[in-house]
Amino acid sequence: MAVGLEEAFGAAGEFGGGQRRLTAFLVLLQVYVACQSMLIVLVGAVPEYHIDQEGIPVSRAELAKHIHFVDNFTSIVTEWYLIEQEAYKVSLASSLFFAGLLIGNITFGPLSDKLGRKPVYISGLFFDVVFGYVTALAPNYDIFAVSRFFVGIVNGGMALVSFVLTQEYVGKSFWSFTGSLTNLTFAVGIAVYALLGYCVREWRYLALVSNTPGVIFLLLSFMLPESPRWLYSQGKTAEAEDVLQYIALGNGKERLNLKLKPSAGTLRKDESAPGILNLAKHPVLRWRTIILMYIWYVCSFVYYGLTLNAGELRGNLYLNVALSGLVEVPAFPLCMFFIEKSWSGRRKTMTCFLMFAGFACIFSMFLPTNAGLPLSPTLLALCGKMMVSAAFNIMYIYTSELYPTVLRNAGLGVCSMSCRFGGILAPFVPSMKSLSPSVPFVVFGISGLSAGFLTLLLPETLNKPIAETIEDLQSPKYQVLKNEEAEQTS
Numbered sequence: 001m002a003v004g005l006e007e008a009f010g011a012a013g014e015f016g017g018g019q020r021r022l023t024a025f026l027v028l029l030q031v032y033v034a035c036q037s038m039l040i041v042l043v044g045a046v047p048e049y050h051i052d053q054e055g056i057p058v059s060r061a062e063l064a065k066h067i068h069f070v071d072n073f074t075s076i077v078t079e080w081y082l083i084e085q086e087a088y089k090v091s092l093a094s095s096l097f098f099a100g101l102l103i104g105n106i107t108f109g110p111l112s113d114k115l116g117r118k119p120v121y122i123s124g125l126f127f128d129v130v131f132g133y134v135t136a137l138a139p140n141y142d143i144f145a146v147s148r149f150f151v152g153i154v155n156g157g158m159a160l161v162s163f164v165l166t167q168e169y170v171g172k173s174f175w176s177f178t179g180s181l182t183n184l185t186f187a188v189g190i191a192v193y194a195l196l197g198y199c200v201r202e203w204r205y206l207a208l209v210s211n212t213p214g215v216i217f218l219l220l221s222f223m224l225p226e227s228p229r230w231l232y233s234q235g236k237t238a239e240a241e242d243v244l245q246y247i248a249l250g251n252g253k254e255r256l257n258l259k260l261k262p263s264a265g266t267l268r269k270d271e272s273a274p275g276i277l278n279l280a281k282h283p284v285l286r287w288r289t290i291i292l293m294y295i296w297y298v299c300s301f302v303y304y305g306l307t308l309n310a311g312e313l314r315g316n317l318y319l320n321v322a323l324s325g326l327v328e329v330p331a332f333p334l335c336m337f338f339i340e341k342s343w344s345g346r347r348k349t350m351t352c353f354l355m356f357a358g359f360a361c362i363f364s365m366f367l368p369t370n371a372g373l374p375l376s377p378t379l380l381a382l383c384g385k386m387m388v389s390a391a392f393n394i395m396y397i398y399t400s401e402l403y404p405t406v407l408r409n410a411g412l413g414v415c416s417m418s419c420r421f422g423g424i425l426a427p428f429v430p431s432m433k434s435l436s437p438s439v440p441f442v443v444f445g446i447s448g449l450s451a452g453f454l455t456l457l458l459p460e461t462l463n464k465p466i467a468e469t470i471e472d473l474q475s476p477k478y479q480v481l482k483n484e485e486a487e488q489t490s
Contacts, residue, residue: 002261005232006172006465008244011256014171018250022224023178026166027185029217033159034189034325035196035210036132036151040097041321042197043207044090047071047078073201080141093145095424100152102420108157109413110276113406117165117227124158125218132211136204160416164409167400168227169247172466176339176346179397184332187389190325198318233405233468237262276410284473285403289411291454292399293418295354298451299395300422302357302444303388327382331390339394345462346398351455353391358448360384365441388448402458404467 003011013019048070069078076082082089104124112120131150138144163182167175193210200206228247231240237260248256279289338349364380395415403411432439467473 002259004261005229005240005468008241008258008260009171011258012244012248013251013253015174015177016247016251016253018247018252019170021250022169023166023181025217025220025224026162026169027178027181029162030159030182030185031189031192032210032213032217033155033162034186035193035213036128036155037097038190038193038321039135039207039210040090040094040148042073042193042317043075043203044077044082044093045073045075045317046083046087046090047073047075049083073197073203075203076141076144079203082141089141089145093141093148096145096149097152098420098423100149100154101156102152102417104153104155104157105160105413105416105420107153107413108161109409109411109416111157112161112164112409113230117161117168117230117409118221118224121158121161121165122218122221124154124161125214125221127154128158129211129214129218132207132214136207136211156416160412161409163396164400164412165224165227168229168405172401175400176336176397179400180332180336180393183389183393183396184329187325187328187332191322194318194322194325197321229405229468232260235262276407276414278407278470279411279414282470282473285407285411285470288402288458289414291457292395292402292411292415295350295451295455296395296399296415296419297422298354298447299388299391300419301426302354302361302448303385303392303422303426327386328389331386332393335390335393339397339462342462345460346394346401347455347458347460350391350394350398351452353387353394354448354452354455357384357387357391358445358452360387360445361441361448362445365438398458398461401461401464401466404469404472406469 015023049067050070051067067081067083076093077087077090080086080089108120108124128151131147131154134147135144135151138147163179166178166182170178196209197206200209225243225246226239228240228243231237231243241258241260244258244260245256248254248258279285335349338344338352339346344352360380360383364384396412399412399415400408429440429443432443
């Protein structure tokens with residue numbers, strides 16, 4: 001008897017030993033992703049320095065004779081003397097990385113929807129490792145900056161596809177857990193990178209050490225199976241059955257007598273695969289995508305806005321980098337608790353976290369900076385950052401559930417693209433302090449609150465069946481709870 005995909009996952013095991021090993025591998029990959037993403041924070045760090053003559057020497061050779069760096073670490077600043085008029089180049093390299101992320105999010109999502117998760121993921125990881133070594137061995141700033149741009153493209157795209165692959169290896173009931181675990185590991189990866197930076201003070205060695213784990217992940221990735229959900233959505237039911245058999249054996253089960261029903265959205269030979277334009281053509285997906293793009297944009301916008309406006313942490317550089325990651329860790333158990341409860345779910349929890357972040361921005365403008373109060377702008381900034389981190393975590397899970405399998409990566413890619421715009425625009429808002437010191441906080445606060453309210457326009461996905469094709473969005477089965485008992489017992 002033929003069964004549906006979710007029933008097949010139930011027979012093979014939704015999160016057995018085999019799936020836990022696959023998930024653990026891809027989750028640990030986030031440590032490598034975090035090191036690549038945060039590389040410029042330490043590699044581009046500006047140490048204290050003084051120049052033993054009046055005025056700034058015109059030539060680099062003269063500058064090298066008269067400048068003295070105080071701290072005991074090296075960076076691209078100390079090697080290429082990126083200070084004063086050249087200081088903008090550090091920010092430029094960072095901006096190029098984020099511009100690369102933008103392109104990677106746009107291109108890798110649709111590519112993996114068409115070509116498959118595994119080949120696109122492995123290709124991205126391969127070039128991530130290659131350009132990572134180019135970064136570490138760059139003979140001059142220009143090659144360094146260009147390599148960071150290409151690292152951004154492949155790192156952002158590869159991370160996006162690996163996240164979707166992690167979700168699609170397990171049953172839908174475990175998507176929130178694997179999604180939260182992925183984002184939690186990224187936050188821990190930031191702290192791991194800070195520890196590496198503390199131990200390795202030479203920037204080129206630090207870049208090499210941070211990039212080398214990618215080689216191990218690349219070699220082991222060839223052993224990963226293709227996503228059974230993607231295979232099923234493409235009408236490759238026989239191959240999907242083989243992967244499910246592989247998962248069942250990995251879970252310690254005997255070989256299953258498994259036969260999948262044909263996918264409702266299987267393409268005929270004269271039809272083309274759904275592409276990114278379907279996000280605009282389909283009325284449900286069109287409005288859903290517009291709302292999600294704005295929410296993703298605000299998540300990034302408020303995240304960086306709180307960091308820039310609520311005061312910078314002072315003290316040890318490596319401790320500050322570690323704290324910037326570890327402060328996000330408490331957000332994940334909060335997410336796991338609330339998003340699985342029937343009285344909160346994905347939508348209401350997302351709304352609350354965004355609104356709390358918005359209120360954190362607004363309340364910051366009423367607190368004096370140096371009043372010695374327990375509730376300082378810096379503490380409020382850390383609390384706000386934790387709230388936005390929680391919102392980010394839910395957005396990945398929620399967005400994955402709102403798009404059908406055939407367009408999931410395309411949808412995530414478009415939403416991640418809007419997220420990058422938020423990160424690019426946030427640094428410009430502090431200049432609005434010239435109008436009034438409170439204007440930046442009002443802008444970020446209103447943004448967070450508006451995104452929170454817009455989230456209420458999206459459907460709840462808790463305990464609802466996942467859409468595999470565009471046609472499933474119109475199915476009555478998709479409109480009702482998959483398991484009413486799950487709602488009653490949660």
